Amino acid sequence: MKQVHVLVPDGIDDPRRPSGGNVYDRRVCRGLTALGWSVHEHAVAGQWPRPDAAARLAVGAALARVPNGEVVLIDGLLASVLPEVLEPEAGRLRLVVLMHMPRDEAREVAALSAASAIVATSDWTRRWLLDHYALPKDRVYVVRPGVDLADLASGSVSGGRLLCVGAITPAKGPDLLLEALATVDDPAWRCVFIGSLNLDLEFVDELRRRAKDRRLADRVCFAGPLTGAELERAYAEADALVLASQFETYGMVVTEALARGLPVVATQVGGVPEAVGHAPDGSRPGLLVVPGDPHALAQALRQWLGDPVERARLRAAARSRRLTLSDWTQTSRELSAVLSEVAD
Template sequence: MTLPIGRPIHILSPGPISQLTGGFGYLRRLAAGLAERGEEVAVHELPGRHPFPDEEARLEADLTAARIPDGALVLVDGLALPAAAHALWMERYRLRLAALVHHPLHLEAGLDAETALVLRRLERDALALMRRVIVPSRATAADVMALEVPADRLAVVNPGTDRVAPAPHPKWAAAPGLGKAGPVILCVATLTPRKGHLVLLQALATLTDLPWTLVLAGSPDRDPAHAEAIRAAIAELGLADRVTIAGELEAVALEARWHLADLTVLPSLHEGYGMVVAEALARGLPTVATTAGALPELLPPAAGGLVPPGDAAALAAALRPLLADPTARAAAAREALEAGGALPTWDQSVDLFRAELARAATAQGAGA
């Protein structure tokens, strides 16, 4: 049995930890798992705007860090780094700092060159203060090493997956799909530029000779202007009768969508891990994704397909056989289920993460 870390763990979350994204899901499962293992865990939900902080976010980060007792272990979510940068610098001698970096913020799609450069410098300087930097994939580890984080302070801990039985209905049989108009495609992703929805719509606009429907499950509120661009593209491409924007779904509603889907797609321009792909594989769903970031680490091509990011023609070519041929879907589903069974469980991931936090608790101070 692993001994407790021996000091409180304070988690700095960029806003409510209940937010329905993969990154916040990782943070929630981590906090709960550490508490279940006897650790003393305090989650600090920093108000204000993130990751491009306003004055409220910066001030609350300063006040929160100042209240944390001397010698405590502080885990900072990467999305909170811009707001907390000043606080981390001021408290670097007093607190034991670690970071969970889902993906470097300066790699976010849609940033102008100046903003990306400012973010890169901020992330580099903040991560230099960390005793341990934990990332979800080898691809993100490489991105973080490019920010001058030494390899001996860096660790990869893949998020876990729940062992979910495939849907009980015979969805891999010869029927064309469960939707009223052919196979149901599910895309679970916030409506932001990095997720590549516009590329997906362009691809599907070339596949209207086939029956299919698309469900977009993700918040339209994180980038309202981009969400409106997606709605406009749906109308302009003549796809309004095929595409449903379901919005951000709670767990039960999302699980229902998983069970109704015939395949899933994640057309991201960058992914630090791709928890949606892991969830699809665990459910035995054929999955088409891009080669961006960590996605090739997760998805075997035979489980659906991997295509270059931003390439609508390649995405359409990968989707066509899965939409047209139930036998192809069934073969990809079997590969997906096998790949999903090899993914780590949440218990395994939390145990590994806990071990890395224990190293952070005893490591030499990085910023000292």
């Protein structure tokens, strides 16, 4: 039986801190186990990606317990900031870094250079790593996130039930979305923001004040982080996903929406176009706009809300794209192939 040791941040299953990276880590650990791997998980406490001395020592101690020659899969949130811990182990262990989000730092270059392989979660991320860092091309792989196919969302006639999923932080652009929505006169829209509210308290307070000042408080809802049945219900009741992110390496919420036949209105950043993809007939199951421009986002929302023919076209494209999405079993198979190559 092949073995892999997996280092992940502590709190990977904390419902108060949901993230795409945590979901990816958890699903591939389960998937590798189902494929016959012996998975040894090491959850390391720390304020990642800003670890203190104790967190650094904990990662070093976890690696020291791994026998010589074993494969170690390390979440990039940990690996990217610990080159001094990884480099001494690079000759003894076969280190594989799972890169969810590049940090564009010199320390990250050193950490990745110590790895036997780097796994990017999108083609865009792989290109970014190769463009910015002097990494051998044959050591950087792509293993995209999977998604669970879900029941189709029924959708309303108006299309006005908008959903935004992501931590309420400036990087996710909820302030830009709020500014865009303030200029959309269509009376049908309501928007639910789902995501952690405690990562930037000042920003969240300012967002609530702005919603009140723009007389939007009764049309927007900051629901906090949702998981399980509550999150499923939110997707099922939505008409479209809106994503105003400034930076995304992939955007797992995009495929989560498409898995329910929901069209996507999103900024054209990073790996988002890759996640949105195309239906088999070549049509886009959503509208992509330039990032950082609330006017462009508002125009796309008016197009979605104001044109029933366009809504029908986008819904048909989303339902068609839904049937082409890869599942987590495929993701686990692809990661297994990378780990097997490193092990051999």
